[in-house]
Amino acid sequence: MTYSSAVTTVFVIALAIVAVDLVLRLKFRRERRAGYRPSSLLRWLRLAVNVAGLAALVAAAITGLSPALQKNGEMTGDALITHVTMAPPFAVMAAIVALFWAHRNRFTEGDWNTGYRAAPLRKFFFWLAVAFAVPTLVSILAAMFPLADTEGQADLVRIHRYCGLFLAGSGLLFAYFALMAWREGSED
């Protein structure tokens, strides 16, 4: 499987998950619950983090994956510079988003016995995204140090590309389910 077809596959699967969720949401429609309301300042801070985090993810994903779709993963020239420029804001926002969301995304007993809700899926994709974010960052940073030989360098870049792809998919699904959970009034 080529990298460009892997990119397509991941996003088709992500869209399929969203489509299935929308169908299930129509079937198991439920009332919006009154959830936890944090203070105004914290609410605005959370919103800022969420918006900035999503923007950074989208920017990193677009700059990283669009050359892949065009040239099957060969990223050079200005596309590479653009992607690398997006990397530090993304890394910072990834860490902040993880800190802001980790506690709320603990799995609880309620996740399994309250019917079909967005929160459990949000939690799942959050932890999946965090799990992929670590090798995505570490692999490409390791490639910047004289650690791996030529084949190792190629492997590190491959790890970065595939983990980055899964990070983009799971990150966007996390964002989607976070939005759905917010609509449901779920804050836990």
Place this chain on the structure above:
Amino acid sequence: MGARFLMAAALATVCLLQAQSKSPAKAAEEKPKLGDNSAGSRGQPAHIIPLRDPEGDTIQPGDRHSLPFSVSQTCGGECHDVAAVSRGWHFNPMASVDNGAGVPAGRNGQPWLLVDRETATQIPLSYRAWAGTYRPQQVGMTEREFAIHFGGRTAGGFGPEAHDSETDRARWLVSGTLEVNCLVCHDASPAYDPAEYANQVARENFRYAPAAASGLALVTGSAKQMPDLFDYLLPNSVEDSLQAQIPKVEYAPANFLPSGKVAFDIVRQPKTSQCYYCHTNTDVAFTGAGRFKGHEDIHSVRGIGCNECHRHGLDHMVARGYEGGASSALTCEGCHAEGNAMGAPHPDHEGIPPVHFARMTCTACHSGPLPEQSTRQFKNGMTHGLGEFNVNKAQGALPHLYYPVFARNEEGKLAPNRLVWPAFWGRLENGTVRPLHPDQVKSALAKGKLAAPLTADGNWLNVDEHWVEQVLRILDEDGPSAYIAGGKLHRLDGGKLRAEDNAQAQPYLWPIAHDVRPATQALGAKGCQDCHSTEAAIFFGKVSVDSPLASERQVSWTMNRFEKNLDTGYQSRLAASWRYRGMLKAIGLGAAAILLLVLLAYAVRAIDRLSAATVGRNV
């Protein structure tokens, strides 16, 4: 029935006779000669052999009228297939173009440089089809003239050609052929003197040159001085005034063994110093008093001789060692691949992104001098006659050769090159410039009384645009003419000198293979910014422009002009971004650490909860 039987019998008889007559000849043809059929011994066979003259007769120390020994007869008589050897790289340039023998030109290589100081000419020549070089015939140079001019720096292989003029045919008989000279490479005797070989070639003593160089004989006289009807077998038949110039050979009896044979110190694998006689490339800064500053190729330093990589069989098609060439096992990659048969170290290239290996040759980082803000000048054994008698040792002596120049090769990879700027006069014909022989230009200089005094150091003449204009005015009388120099074509346009860009004015480049630098001295050993900086010489260095015209020497070309399709804007932006690389690493590692801690913290809690659940507790 009877007729058919007779016909069949006759046919069978004819076939049998043909088979009988062909088989022994074919067998003899295929049977390797004594010295070409190795028994496998790694020892060096003794070469105690009789000397044979061009007629194949044995030379004895007491001969009254000695003849020079012939290498092809002495080496090739019974022991070696000289005809097979003579198809090798060192002897086959003319086969590549003239004879249609199909010898591939291979990648660009060191050209011959026809230098004529009086006419400010420096033109790259080659019999091989290397773009940017001219075949000697295109300059009006015959094979014989080529042999006289450059033969002293070759291993021979020049003789009469079918299209030779009457004069050339006569002169070949006087001088003899410049036959394949095995001794140039294989005679390791300290008495062998390649400078004497070149000296004899310059005197047109072609058939005497190997004997003179071998140290076995003293050769006097000069075939150049002999008349067209001179017969070397009847040497005294020339007029009295030329008697002293008759080529003569005198053998030292002490060199003959009691058996009448001679012991040659022949080596199967030539010593590196023998290769260096012709194949020396040395920075001008390392000549003269600066000699001690010079560097060696790392392979030589480690005791690896040229022939370890540049191997060949009887055909002498020496492996040239470049990627895409005939011998892929004897390239940089071939020898240094993981698990290679040569035991060469396999480089890990830690931290170097693989894209570098796709876009750059090994030599880009490892060969030649490290690129500097301006190109350096070097001299070459073949073009500067290094090691010959009375060689001009001045740093400015022509031809002027420059390196390292980074350019894309045929595979699109960036590679270091050597460079020469062509400078020659020519006729403008159908949009191209046909080079003129320097003698034709000299006639024009004489006609216009334009001969300029030669410089003492062998450098360019001190001439200017006005001189070029005057010379062109005279040359234009016989047709539109041009002068190529400094990367420009100069011609008269409405009586005024005009300089313009022209493909034929482009410099000729050929790749650098040696000297190879080890990893610690490679480009990039000091870090990525060896190349990824806004002033990196590999992209933004200056390539000196060479020309007899001082005004043109003030200009320089930027390196990236040779690096086709190079996005210089991108290289500049990439280089500018490098200063933030440390920050990128720090932020990335910090973020990764936080993410990992978050992951671990909640993973530990999850494990704790799972463990508590096994005993019915909630945490």
